[in-house]
Amino acid sequence: MTLLTEQDLIKIRRHLHQIPELALHEVQTHDYLLQVIESFKQYYLEIRVPEQSPTAILVLVKGKKPRRTIGYRTDIDALPVEEKTGLPFSSKHPGVMHACGHDVHMTVALGLLNYFSENQPQDNLLFFFQPAEESESGGKQAYEKGIFEDKWKPDEFYGLHDNPALLAGAIGCRMGTLFAGTTEVNIDLIGKSGHAAFPQNANDTVVAMASLIMQIQTIISRSIDPIQSGVITLGKVDAGTIRNVIAGHARIEGTIRGLTQKMILNIDHRLQDVCDGVARSFNMDVKLNLNQGGYWPVENNPDLTRSFIKYMKKQPDVNFIETEPAMTGEDFGYLLAKFPGVMFWLGVNDDSQLHSATLTPDEKSIQRGVDAIKGFLIYRMEN
Incomplete structure (x- = not known):
């Protein structure tokens, strides 16, 4: 195969868009990716499908005179969203859609790999x-399963995420954190149920839950530096069965967002303090469960990010935009905590938001993304 044209890339993207699959079930996607990769010239390529992660693919492109191994990551899973774009190449899998643009991510990666295979x-x-x-912390799983060892270990890692708010093909980045880290919060309050007419014989978890919710709101306002950013959202509460029975159990579910791992751990600690205090005040058990998995803040390496931004700003064909941090999560943050690297935005110019059933990325972004990133990787190898 020779170099893929822009129309080739669009055709690949549309095929990927039709076969979205959920986390750890990306079988068709994996097989199609492998088919495309195996159609490239293989002189410099070594392909590996790790036994411990059978839907993952690693491809090593052997350099002429390598001083380092530069990693490039793309995510391949989709979301449990029923597509409503009306596109002729809409998802063929009911209730599953590439609503986060991973089809674009994969296509750009294939375009880059194709270029360097030639x-x-x-x-x-x-x-x-x-x-x-999107779920199951795939980056963390890969790291913990020992996928990145020996010649398969990158010295630095790069990756993109599409952004509907930026013009097609624009590159966005910033020094510091690009994406927040996220932690799932589950709190169970365990008291004693009883008749509504005899509250002295029960231990009301609804009252305790109300107090706990109000106290949690003070963590951000009184325990976090106001010029930094952190969020606690309690999105779901559940208690009781009927109006005249005091609830003996209540549950709160929410999420924490923070721009540094240090901040997230500080919020975690304060949340535990508040839960312990309510438990003592109301003489009941308050069990806090925190699950961050691999969704750490995407904290870009300062030196590599500075070099990336400097390069992109100098390119006449690149529309570079310095962006603000986003409070959405991305599991590339875990890998950037293990390997220095940079995550950046690729503009796809759409009115719909990420995770929307109507997300329709502008396909002109694909070739522009390939060209910009290819140029940077060549520049990085020369420096």
């Missing part, structure tokens, strides 16, 4: 087609 790079390049970004 044009041997100076350094080694490691392409990681990662399952389970």
